[in-house]
Each structure stands twice: as C-alpha cells, then as structure tokens.
Amino acid sequence: MSEASPAAADVVVSLTNVQVQFGGGSVRAVDTVSLDVGRGEVVALVGESGCGKTTLIRAIIGLEPLAHGSIAVEGSTVGGGRRLRALRRRVQMIFQDPSGALNPRHSIYEAVAEGLRIHKVKGHEPTLVAEALAAAGLRPPDRYLRRFPHELSGGQRQRVIIAAAMALQPALLLADEPVASLDASIRGEILALMRSFVDSRGVSIIAVTHDLGLAWNIADRVAVMYLGRIVEVGPTEEVLRSPKHPYTQALLSVVPEIEGMAQQILVGETPDPSRIPSGCRFHPRCPVVASGEADRLGFGDRCRGVDLELEPEVAAHRVACHAVAR
Amino acid sequence: MSERIPEAEATSPVIGSVPRSGRAVAWDRRRASAAGVWRGLRNDRLAMVGLVVLVLFALLAFAAPWLSDESSLSAANTGDNPIWAPPSWEFLFGTDHLGHSVAAQFLWGSRISLFVGLMATLLQIGIGSLIGLTAGFFGGWVDSVLMRLTDWFLVVPFLPLAIVLAAVLERGLWTIILVIGITSWPSTARLLRAQVLTVRQRLYVDRARSLGAGRLHLMRRHILPNVTPLILASTTLAVPISILTETTLSFLGLGDPTSTSWGGMLNSAKDNSAISGGRWWAYMPPGLGIVFVVLAVTLFGRALEEILDPRLRQR
Amino acid sequence: MSVLELHDLHVTYRTDGGSVPAVRGVNLSLDTGDTVGLAGESGCGKSTIAGAVLRLLPKGTEVSGKVLLDGEDVYAMKPGRLRAVRWTSAAIVFQGALHSLNPVRRVGLQIEEAILLHSQQSARSARIRVGELLEKVGLPAGQAERYPHQLSGGQRQRVLIALALACEPKLLIADEPTTALDVMVQAQVLRLLEELQREHGLSLLFITHDLSVLTHTCERLAVMYAGRIVEEGPSTQVFADPQHPYSRALAAAFPTIGDPASRMNPQGLAGDPPDPSALPAGCPFHLRCAVAAPECSSLDVALRPAGAGRSAACVHVGATDV
Numbered sequence: 001m002s003e004a005s006p007a008a009a010d011v012v013v014s015l016t017n018v019q020v021q022f023g024g025g026s027v028r029a030v031d032t033v034s035l036d037v038g039r040g041e042v043v044a045l046v047g048e049s050g051c052g053k054t055t056l057i058r059a060i061i062g063l064e065p066l067a068h069g070s071i072a073v074e075g076s077t078v079g080g081g082r083r084l085r086a087l088r089r090r091v092q093m094i095f096q097d098p099s100g101a102l103n104p105r106h107s108i109y110e111a112v113a114e115g116l117r118i119h120k121v122k123g124h125e126p127t128l129v130a131e132a133l134a135a136a137g138l139r140p141p142d143r144y145l146r147r148f149p150h151e152l153s154g155g156q157r158q159r160v161i162i163a164a165a166m167a168l169q170p171a172l173l174l175a176d177e178p179v180a181s182l183d184a185s186i187r188g189e190i191l192a193l194m195r196s197f198v199d200s201r202g203v204s205i206i207a208v209t210h211d212l213g214l215a216w217n218i219a220d221r222v223a224v225m226y227l228g229r230i231v232e233v234g235p236t237e238e239v240l241r242s243p244k245h246p247y248t249q250a251l252l253s254v255v256p257e258i259e260g261m262a263q264q265i266l267v268g269e270t271p272d273p274s275r276i277p278s279g280c281r282f283h284p285r286c287p288v289v290a291s292g293e294a295d296r297l298g299f300g301d302r303c304r305g306v307d308l309e310l311e312p313e314v315a316a317h318r319v320a321c322h323a324v325a326r
Numbered sequence: 327m328s329e330r331i332p333e334a335e336a337t338s339p340v341i342g343s344v345p346r347s348g349r350a351v352a353w354d355r356r357r358a359s360a361a362g363v364w365r366g367l368r369n370d371r372l373a374m375v376g377l378v379v380l381v382l383f384a385l386l387a388f389a390a391p392w393l394s395d396e397s398s399l400s401a402a403n404t405g406d407n408p409i410w411a412p413p414s415w416e417f418l419f420g421t422d423h424l425g426h427s428v429a430a431q432f433l434w435g436s437r438i439s440l441f442v443g444l445m446a447t448l449l450q451i452g453i454g455s456l457i458g459l460t461a462g463f464f465g466g467w468v469d470s471v472l473m474r475l476t477d478w479f480l481v482v483p484f485l486p487l488a489i490v491l492a493a494v495l496e497r498g499l500w501t502i503i504l505v506i507g508i509t510s511w512p513s514t515a516r517l518l519r520a521q522v523l524t525v526r527q528r529l530y531v532d533r534a535r536s537l538g539a540g541r542l543h544l545m546r547r548h549i550l551p552n553v554t555p556l557i558l559a560s561t562t563l564a565v566p567i568s569i570l571t572e573t574t575l576s577f578l579g580l581g582d583p584t585s586t587s588w589g590g591m592l593n594s595a596k597d598n599s600a601i602s603g604g605r606w607w608a609y610m611p612p613g614l615g616i617v618f619v620v621l622a623v624t625l626f627g628r629a630l631e632e633i634l635d636p637r638l639r640q641r
Numbered sequence: 642m643s644v645l646e647l648h649d650l651h652v653t654y655r656t657d658g659g660s661v662p663a664v665r666g667v668n669l670s671l672d673t674g675d676t677v678g679l680a681g682e683s684g685c686g687k688s689t690i691a692g693a694v695l696r697l698l699p700k701g702t703e704v705s706g707k708v709l710l711d712g713e714d715v716y717a718m719k720p721g722r723l724r725a726v727r728w729t730s731a732a733i734v735f736q737g738a739l740h741s742l743n744p745v746r747r748v749g750l751q752i753e754e755a756i757l758l759h760s761q762q763s764a765r766s767a768r769i770r771v772g773e774l775l776e777k778v779g780l781p782a783g784q785a786e787r788y789p790h791q792l793s794g795g796q797r798q799r800v801l802i803a804l805a806l807a808c809e810p811k812l813l814i815a816d817e818p819t820t821a822l823d824v825m826v827q828a829q830v831l832r833l834l835e836e837l838q839r840e841h842g843l844s845l846l847f848i849t850h851d852l853s854v855l856t857h858t859c860e861r862l863a864v865m866y867a868g869r870i871v872e873e874g875p876s877t878q879v880f881a882d883p884q885h886p887y888s889r890a891l892a893a894a895f896p897t898i899g900d901p902a903s904r905m906n907p908q909g910l911a912g913d914p915p916d917p918s919a920l921p922a923g924c925p926f927h928l929r930c931a932v933a934a935p936e937c938s939s940l941d942v943a944l945r946p947a948g949a950g951r952s953a954a955c956v957h958v959g960a961t962d963v
Contacts, residue, residue, distance in 0.1 A: 048823045061536045088538035100529035105359075105551055109351040114547070115537040117348075125348045130341045140342035146354060153913040164537070174536075183682040184850050184894040185887075185929075188909025195907065210824050213896045217907040240898050254828035255853075255898060265828045269793045 010039045012171045012204045013060060013091070017069035020052070020059050025067070027274045029055040031228035032069070032309065037172065040198055042205040044215035044236070046251070047225035048270045053208040056225075057174040060206070061093050074171055089119045092165035096177035098157035102149040108133070109145040112164045119168060128167060136163035137193055155186035159193065166197055173197070175207040179214065191217050212255050216240055221316075224248045227271050227281045230310060234317030244319040246288050279304040280322060288323050299323065366633040373629030379622035383615075387436040394430040410600075413607050420607035423598040431586050432611045438587035440619070442502055443569035449507030450568070451561050454514025459553065461515070462522025463545060473519070480512040488571070492580040499582045506571045514560055518553055525552045555634030562627030566620035573616055588612035644812045644844040645671040645694065645731070648707040652689050655701045661918040663689040665868035666706070671812065676838060676845040678855030678876060680891065681865035682914045687848045691816045694846075695727050711811070729759050732805035734798075736817035741801055742789040748800045749775075749785025755807045774803040778833060795826035802833065812844045813837075819854065831858055852888075853895045856880040864888045867915045867925035870944065874951030884953035886930050924956070932957060 013036070020030040030052040037043050045053045058064045060071055062078065071078045073087050092115075095101040102111050112129045115121075121128065126145075133141035136159040149157055158178065165173060175194065179187040195218045197203050207214060215222045215236055222240065223233040224247065232245040243249045253264040266285045283289045283303045294300035302322045311318045311325060319325075345351050367373050386393075407425030411417055419428035461472040488505050495501045525531065531548055539547070575581055576589025577596070591612040595601065600608035652664040664686040671677055681687045692698045694708055696715055708715040710730050718726065735741045743751055749771050756767040772782035778799040789797055798818060805813055815834060819827040835858055838845050847859050855862055855876055862876035864885065872885040883889040890910040896903035912929040915921070921928055927937035934956055947953040 048825055063532060063535060085538050085540070088536070093533070093536040095529055095533060097529060101533040103528075103530040103534075103548055103552075106547075107351060107355050109345070109348065110355070113348050114534060114539075118534075118538045118540075118543060124344075126344045126346065126351070127341070129348075130344045134341050142342040142344070145345060145351060155913055161533070164533075168537070183914050184852070185682060185890050185910035185914065187894050188907040189911065190909070191907035192909060195905065212898055213903075216896050216898045216904060218905065237904070251824065252898070254824055263828065263832070265832060266825050267829075269795060270823050270826060 011036045011072075012039050012041075012074060013037045013206075014072045015056075015060070015069070016072075018056065018059060018066060018071060019068035020055050020064050021067040023274070028228050028276065029273050030059065031276070033225075033228070033230055034069075034310075035223060035230065035233070037204050037206060039171070039204055040202040041221065042195070042198055042207065042219045043221045043223060044219035045206055045208045045223050045225060046210060046212060046215060048210060050227075050270050050273055051225040052228040052273065053225050054176055057093070057176060057206055057208055060172075061091050061174055062088065085119075089115075089168050090171045091174065092168055092170040092172070093174040093176065094158070094161050094165055094178050097181050098154060098161050099149065101161055102157055104149055106148075107145065108147050108149070108152070108160055111149070111160055112167055115164055115168045121168065132163040132167035133160070135166060136160070137189075138163065153186075154182050155190060158182060158186075158190055162190075162193060162197075166201075166203070169201075170203060173203050173205045175205055177209055177211075178207060180209070180211065188217070194218060212240060212252060224251070227276055228273055229281065229320065231282065231320045232318070233310065234315075238317045244317070244324050245282075245321045246286050246323070247282050250287065279306055280308060280320075282321075294323065297323075363630075363633055367626075367629055370629040370632075372625045376622040376625030376627075376629070379618055380626060383436060383440065383619055383622070386433065387440050390433040390437055394427070394433050396434060410603075410605055410608075412605075419611050420605070422594065422600070422608050428591075428607055428611055431591055432588075432615060435586045435588045435591055435612060436615060436619075438499070438582075438585050439569055439572060439589070439616070442499065442506070442572040442587065443565050443619075446503045446506035446510075446568040446572065447561055447564045449503060450511045450564055451514055451557060453507065454511035455518055455553075455557055457511070458515035458518030459522055459549075462519040462526070463541075463549065469519075472515070476512045476515045479509070480516070484509050485574075488575060489578070489580060492575055497580070497582060499585060502572055502575055502581060505575070506568050510564070510567065510571070514564070517560060518556065521553050521556050522549055525549050559627065559631035559634050562623060562630050565627070566623045569616065569620055569623075588616050642673070642712065643670045643709065644673055644675070644711060645669070645846065646707070646709040646712075647690070647694075648709070650690070650693060650706040650708060651704070652686070652693050652698065653703040654689075654699070655703070656918075659918065660703070662920075663868055663917055664693065667865075667868075667870055669863060669870070671844045671846060673811065673844055674838075674842045675861065676847065676859040678859035678862045679846060679848045679865060680850065680852050680855055680862060682850055682891075684914055684917055685865040686868040686917070687865050688816055691733055691814050691846070691848055694814060695731060695733060696723060697733075725759065728755060728805075728810060729808045730810055731812040731814060732808070732810040733814045733816060734801050734805045734818045736820050742797060744789050747786055747788055748792070749787075752785070752800070752804050752807050755804055759808045770807075771803075774806060775800075777806070777837070778803045779829075793826075794822055795829060798822060798826075798830050799833065802830075802837070806837065806841075809841070810843075812846065814846045814848070816848045817850070818847075820849065820851075827854075834858065851895065852880060852891050864891065867920055868917060869925075869954065871926070871955070872947075872951075872953040873944065874947070874953075878948075878951065884947045884951065884958050885926075885955045886932050886957075887926050888953075924954075 015033055015035045018030055018033045019028065021028055033056060045056065047053050055064055059066055073090055076087065078087055109129055112132050113125055116125055116128055130141040133144055138144045138156065138159050178194065179190050182190060191214065194205060198205060207219065209215065219236045221234065222236050223230045224245065225231065226247050232239060232243065232248045239248060240252065243252055250264045250266050253262065264287060268285050277284050280303045286303065288294050289300060289303050294303050299322045308320050308322065310320045407421050409421060409423055409425045411421040413420045417427050417429065419432060421427055457472050457476065461469040488509050491505045492501060525548065531544060534544055534548055572587060573589035573592065576587050577593045579593055581587060581590050592609055595609040647667050647669040650664055650667045654661045654663055667690060679687045679690065693704055694715065704716060710726060742748065752771045752774060753767045756762060756770055757764065771785050775782050775784055780796060780799050792800065819830050822830060831854065837843065847855060849855060859876050862874065862879045863870045864872040864887065866887050872879060872883065872888045879888060880892050883892050893908035910929050915925055923938040923940055924942060927933040930937065937956060940956065942954050942956050944952040944954045945959050947958045
C-alpha cells in the first residue's frame with residue numbers, strides 16, 4: 001500500500017479540488033485539495049494550526065459545507081438528505097479532546113449505542129455495545145457500561161469514542177489529533193489500537209496531526225498541508241526521510257527527536273488563511289527564497305509570482321515547489 | 327451474532343455479562359440521577375426547610391374546604407359577626423371591616439395565590455421555553471426575529487404593561503394568569519436560548535453529528551436533556567415571582583374581584599385603613615403567608631438550581 | 642552555591658474527598674547556570690513543585706521539607722520578604738499565556754508594573770527597560786502598546802518570558818511553556834529560552850510532559866512518577882539509555898523518526914497514570930511495569946546510584962541483571 005497511490009478500484013474516499021470557505025469566502029481554509037485514500041490505508045495529514053487540516057476532515061464528514069469540488073466515499077458522491085446519512089455510517093470520526101466529545105450526562109453504554117440507534121443497526125444492542133468496547137480494549141465491558149465519562153481516564157474516554165465509531169463498521173475513520181491531549185504513556189496504546197483496526201478490519205484512517213512521530217508510528221502516507229493546500233504528499237518513509245518541500249524540511253528539523261539535522265526554525269507567525277500570499281503561498285517564510293538561493297538559481301520571481309499546485313500524478317511522492325519542479 | 331465479529335476478535339476474551347437491553351441501562355441511569363438529586367436536596371438543610379414549609383401551605387390550601395366553609399366569605403352570612411374583632415377562639419385571626427373571618431379568607435386566599443402563582447409560572451416557562459429553544463436551535467433569521475420580539479417585551483416596563491393589560495382585558499383569575507405569563511417570559515427565553523447555543527457548540531454535539539445524527543436526534547438526546555434541568559430550576563424560581571406579581575396586581579386593585587387572594591386581602595386592609603387603625607390581624611396573616619411561601623419556594627429553587635444547573639455544578 | 646534546593650519536599654492537597662499527596666519526598670538542587678528538566682505525566686506532581694517553590698499553592702495545602710532559594714528557606718520568609726523574592730530571585734513562566742496576562746491592560750504596562758514594584762527605578766527608565774526586554778525576547782518594542790488579545794499565542798508567551806525576566810531573576814521556572822503552541826512557534830520559544838539562559842547565566846527549571854523537548858534544552862533530567870523522582874541524570878543519557886522502566890516508556894512514547902524499530906510500532910504503557918489519592922502499595926509503578934518483580938508489590942525502592950551522576954528508583958538498578 002505504501003509504494004504507489006492506491007488503485008482506483010479500491011479508493012475509499014476521493015477528494016477532488018475541495019474548497020472550504022469561511023466568512024462568506026474571505027477565508028479559504030481549504031483551497032483546492034485533491035487526495036485519494038485507499039482501503040486499509042493510513043494517511044497522516046500534517047501541518048501547523050490554521051493550515052486547514054481539521055477543516056478538511058470536518059468537510060469529509062459533512063460538518064463543513066464545500067464551496068467547490070466534490071468528495072466521493074466508496075464511489076458515491078456526498079450529497080444531501082438520506083444518502084448523506086448512509087454515507088455518514090461509512091465515515092466515522094474521533095476527536096482530539098475525548099472529554100468534550102462525550103456527553104457528560106450519558107453513560108458509556110449510551111455513548112456507544114448512540115450511533116447504533118441512529119443507523120438502526122440490526123442485532124442485540126447490548127451485545128453490540130459490549131463487543132465494541134471489548135474490541136477497543138475496555139475489558140471486561142461490563143465494568144464500563146454503566147459508568148460516566150468523568151469516571152474514566154483520558155485514555156479510556158478516547159477508547160470509548162473509538163469503540164462508538166468502530167461499532168458502525170466504517171470504511172474510513174477520521175482522527176483529529178487523536179493523541180494530542182493524552183498523556184505520553186497512553187499515546188502509544190491508542191495509536192496501536194487504531195493501527196490494529198486497520199490490520200484486522202481493513203478500515204482506512206485519515207489522521208490529522210502536528211506530530212510527525214504519529215505519522216512515523218502508524219501512517220502509510222503523509223500529506224503536508226500549508227495554508228489550505230497540500231504541498232507535499234508521499235509514502236511516509238520517503239517524505240519523512242527525504243523531504244523535498246522546504247516547508248516539510250523545516251517541520252522535520254524542529255522535531256527534537258531527529259538527530260543531526262540542523263534546526264531550521266521558520267520566522268514569523270503561524271500563517272493566516274485570511275491573507276494568503278500571492279505566488280507560492282509559502283514564499284514569505286521560505287528559507288530558499290529568503291537566502292537568495294531561489295534568485296541565484298533564477299526562479300525567485302516564479303516563487304513570488306506564480307501560484308502552484310502539486311505536481312501531476314506520476315510518482316507517489318509529489319511536491320508543490322518551484323525549486324523542485326524546475 | 328458471531329458473523330459480526332471479525333476474525334481478529336474471534337479469540338478475544340469473553341465479552342462478559344451483557345445487560346438485557348439498552349432501555350434497562352437507561353432506566354438505571356435515570357433512577358440513579360433522580361436519587362442523586364434527592365440526595366443533594368436532603369443534604370441541603372435550607373432546601374428541606376423550604377420544602378416542608380411549602381408542603382404545609384399546599385396541604386392547608388388543599389384542605390381549605392374541610393377547615394372552613396366557603397360561604398363564610400360572603401357578606402350575606404356574616405351580618406351577625408362583629409367587625410374588626412381582634413383574634414379570639416371564635417375568630418382565630420379576628421375579623422375584617424365586614425365581619426369576615428380573616429382566618430377563613432387566609433385559607434381560601436392561599437388557594438388562589440398558590441394556583442395563580444403556579445399557573446402563571448407554567449405559562450411563562452412554556453412561552454419562554456418554546457421561544458428560547460426555537461431561536462437557539464434554528465438560529466439564523468428565526469433567531470433574529472424571536473430575539474427582537476423578546477427584547478421588545480424585555481424593555482417594556484413590566485408594571486405599566488401589566489396594568490394596561492389587566493385593565494383592558496376582562497377581570498378574572500385567568501386574566502391575571504395571562505398578564506403575568508405574557509409579561510415575564512422573556513428572561514426565560516433568553517436564558518434557554520443561551521444554554522441551547524452553548525450546548526450546540528459542545529464537541530459531543532459534533533460527535534453526534536458525525537455519527538450521523540439528524541436535528542431531531544440532537545434535540546431529543548443532547549439539547550433537551552441539557553436544558554431541562556435549567557427549565558426546572560427556573561420554574562421553581564419563577565413561582566415566587568409570580569406569586570408576588572399576583573399580590574402586587576391584586577393590591578393595586580387589578581385582581582379578580584370575585585375571589586379572595588392574599589394580595590386582595592392586603593388591598594382591602596389598606597383601603598379600610600386597617601394599617602393606620604392598628605388592626606394588625608387584618609394584614610399580618612396574608613403578609614406573612616406571602617413572605618413564607620416566597621421564601622420557601624426560593625430556598626428550594628436555589629438548591630434545586632445548584633444541583634441541576636451544569637454551570638453551577640462543580641466537577 | 643545552589644540557587645534552588647529542595648530537601649525531602651512533601652506537598653499534600655486538602656480536598657473534600659480527603660488529602661491528596663501530590664509530592665512525596667523530592668530532593669533536587671540547581672546551581673547557578675544549571676538547566677534541569679522535570680518530566681512526567683499529568684498528576685505526577687511536577688507542576689506542584691513549581692508552585693511550592695514560590696509558595697503559590699492553594700491555602701491549606703500542607704508542605705513539609707525544605708525549599709531553599711539562594712540558601713534562604715522560602716517557608717520561613719515573612720510576607721514582605723516573600724513578595725520581594727518572587728520575581729527577583731525566581732520567576733515562573735506558565736503554560737496558559739492568555740490567562741496569565743491581564744486582558745484589559747497593555748502588555749508594556751504590565752511589564753512596567755512588575756519592574757516598578759520590585760525596584761527603585763523611575764517610571765521613565767522602567768519604560769526604556771520594557772522596550773529592551775521586548776526586543777530581547779524578539780518582539781518589536783512597539784508591541785508594548787498592544788493588548789494581550791491582539792498578540793498571537795507565541796507572542797504572548799514571549800511577553801510572559803519578558804515579564805519573568807523583568808526583575809533579572811536568577812532562577813526561571815518554566816511550566817509547560819510551549820505546550821499550547823504550534824510546532825514551529827514552540828521551536829522558536831525553546832530557542833529563545835536557550836539563548837536567554839546562556840546569555841544571562843540563568844538557572845532553568847523546565848517542567849514538561851515531553852521528554853524529547855527536555856533533552857534539547859536541559860543538561861540534567863529528572864523523571865517524576867506519582868509524586869517522586871524515579872530517575873535522574875544527564876539528559877542525553879537518560880533519554881538514550883533510561884534505567885527506570887517508566888523513563889524507558891516515556892522515552893519510547895515519542896518515536897525517533899527514521900528509526901525502523903518504531904516504524905509502524907507505536908510504544909505505549911498499559912494502564913492509566915496513577916491517581917495520587919489512591920496509590921498502590923509497594924512501588925507505585927509496579928502495576929504498569931513490564932519488568933515488575935514479585936517483591937515490587939510490597940517494596941518501595943528509593944533512588945539508588947545508577948552510574949556516574951545518575952540514579953534511579955527501581956529494584957533492577959544496581960542488581961546483576963536487567
């Protein structure tokens with residue numbers, strides 16, 4: 001799965017030129033993103049806050065409306081009405097803050113049963129709930145059913161949310177910073193659990209994160225987003241070991257775990273999607289432009305003047321950068 | 327069931343005992359939470375004092391027909407009674423300027439005061455909840471229109487509006503209820519709208535939506551359960567205000583002339599110079615009755631609010 | 642001479658549910674220019690230590706043992722002396738940059754206020770100093786005119802650092818100063834702290850849950866679990882070759898990118914962080930420990946030597962086999 005883009009036949013979700021706007025079009029949070037995710041594939045969507053990664057997955061699940069483009073889940077385009085509900089069952093989401101994502105008044109049983117009831121899933125409800133909890137590592141389930149979110153630890157709450165999502169047998173699991181709010185020692189367990197569902201049930205995952213270690217831990221592919229656009233995508237090992245885009249390089253250089261890489265701390269603030277620079281949107285912070293190297297090599301004007309998208313789909317590892325496209 | 331379990335979990339440890347049904351689990355939860363509320367009230371001494379006082383007054387009002395004859399309130403039957411008689415064994419609270427027994431009036435008046443207080447509150451909470459929930463839940467122009475309406479009712483000074491309404495409409499018990507109801511709902515509407523808006527922004531509502539929940543489900547499972555405690559709490563807190571309003575209106579002579587309420591008794595005591603004449607027995611019983619009932623409901627309501635309102639609960 | 646010394650520090654919170662021992666016997670000392678990282682998960686007591694140093698804990702909290710700032714016992718100080726010591730001897734940079742600043746006052750005024758409160762300078766020279774401080778933390782002096790909400794998270798964190806440096810403290814305590822920040826901004830703030838530390842010869846006590854951040858910033862590392870230090874030593878050694886099984890798990894939690902061992906192999910620790918009010922008997926870690934021995938359920942091991950300048954609290958340390 002990690003070598004090439006997934007075969008068209010087994011694409012679970014397909015994004016085509018997706019655009020999400022806020023404030024009546026003044027903010028392009030997601031700006032023309034295309035991405036296919038194959039069955040059983042884990043894609044890590046990385047970038048700083050404000051890069052549009054969370055907005056993108058909220059759009060996939062229908063929490064944000066599309067301004068342009070289309071999203072197809074297992075071949076059928078996401079539309080309105082009843083079809084949307086059927087599609088929703090195939091796409092599930094887990095959240096960064098497991099405490100906030102559980103209704104404090106509902107018992108664990110009700111939290112897991114909620115989706116089953118919405119979709120009128122056939123079967124003996126208590127058995128389905130217990131199975132889901134056990135599969136998410138809450139064993140024996142009977143110990144948790146009647147408890148309330150506040151009686152569980154953060155890691156356990158995240159397991160409840162994963163159980164509720166997986167109980168619906170989704171094809172695609174969207175994970176918004178699934179371990180960012182958890183304690184360090186819990187992190188690995190939750191990631192291992194997510195990966196185990198990929199291996200045992202063939203679910204696909206899009207994990208939104210700022211944590212490149214998460215990508216290294218569980219992702220087949222990495223897509224790096226900057227100001228609403230994917231600037232580099234490819235197999236995890238290629239992107240993280242030999243990043244091509246200067247932004248990816250900078251992101252990797254500040255990860256403290258990487259030895260022997262000169263730190264390339266970008267100046268300036270986290271970019272603001274209401275003011276997208278002209279030309280390559282990364283050029284005001286780009287070290288290649290700032291060092292004058294781009295001008296020396298003769299493509300500095302293009303960096304400042306010409307907007308660009310990802311290279312055409314020839315190789316699995318693709319970049320949106322004038323320095324690389326040259 | 328076995329065909330639903332994918333291979334990977336076929337060998338997983340036993341699922342253990344499973345509850346009979348989802349309804350049983352939900353039932354357990356509701357019973358536990360009701361027990362929790364009762365426990366909270368039991369631990370609050372002031373709330374229990376309020377509850378006891380309230381129950382006493384309710385019993386008194388309920389038992390009025392057995393304790394005193396309603397005919398004793400009509401002038402035709404009291405011609406032989408002394409007027410302005412101080413409290414005695416025959417007339418426990420004395421008599422008024424027409425020789426009516428103050429005790430009997432107090433008893434029957436409690437029925438009117440409590441009834442009006444309760445019904446006006448229900449009306450006010452009903453209108454307020456409906457408007458608040460609708461505005462908060464649908465948002466957009468529905469919200470704007472309803473909130474402008476609410477603002478309008480909120481800024482119009484209450485007493486003049488109530489007086490105008492009471493004067494224009496036919497005088498009677500239900501008019502009083504209607505007047506109180508339609509003048510005091512805006513604060514409830516605002517409160518509920520705000521609560522709906524906060525609940526709607528909760529992450530668990532997002533999660534329910536991502537599970538595939540529609541509007542009806544969100545309303546029924548997440549928003550209403552989170553708003554109901556607030557409705558209950560504001561109901562108990564609105565009762566004393568309604569009772570006081572009824573008193574005010576009756577005291578101003580805008581009440582129902584055909585039935586005696588505590589406010590009406592105060593009005594008549596004032597009109598017949600009981601206060602300047604030192605006939606304290608004519609105004610003390612209804613006055614103290616109002617003070618005690620209002621205090622009791624407030625104490626109980628405060629405690630209930632603290633227990634039920636998620637914003638006041640410490641966790 | 643030690644800038645900060647903790648001797649057998651115990652901190653117990655009083656709550657409605659009973660007493661909660663948050664710190665249970667911590668010894669730590671920082672010399673001038675030392676950088677020490679304090680790592681651990683939520684509830685391990687690391688932030689409580691920050692509060693204990695400057696007596697910022699809630700009323701009624703029980704503190705025993707000694708906290709010496711510059712050799713002076715903090716818990717024996719009179720209120721006036723304590724106020725003087727806060728800020729001038731030791732200052733804290735907290736995690737929630739938005740909540741630590743007054744939202745309705747310009748940030749420059751807030752820094753100026755701190756300077757005027759703790760020194761005999763004139764308002765004029767204080768204002769000049771505010772400009773200097775802001776430039777030192779990488780903000781244009783003009784930002785002094787801004788209100789906190791007009792600044793980004795990273796800029797606010799810089800203001801807080803400037804505020805902490807206002808009275809030239811010898812010791813800077815940084816409690817998760819970068820947790821809420823974006824990766825790139827986090828790197829900027831870390832670099833700033835490192836530069837300031839070097840430039841001013843500050844002693845730095847850096848508190849975080851992220852072990853990997855500490856190895857970069859701090860020379861020495863202390864790993865806390867359930868209110869105690871379970872491992873201490875030079876940070877690169879502790880990170881590369883942890884002796885305590887808990888530090889091992891923490892170090893493995895953040896994978897080394899490019900390391901084939903962690904590829905598709907997230908490492909975690911079973912069980913949940915301990916509840917300080919209900920610690921298990923014996924070694925508090927034994928329930929989650931992969932290498933627990935039978936005696937661990939009854940034997941609570943103190944820190945013992947584990948190589949040059951290192952120590953760890955585990956039965957396996959110093960024993961023949963691990």
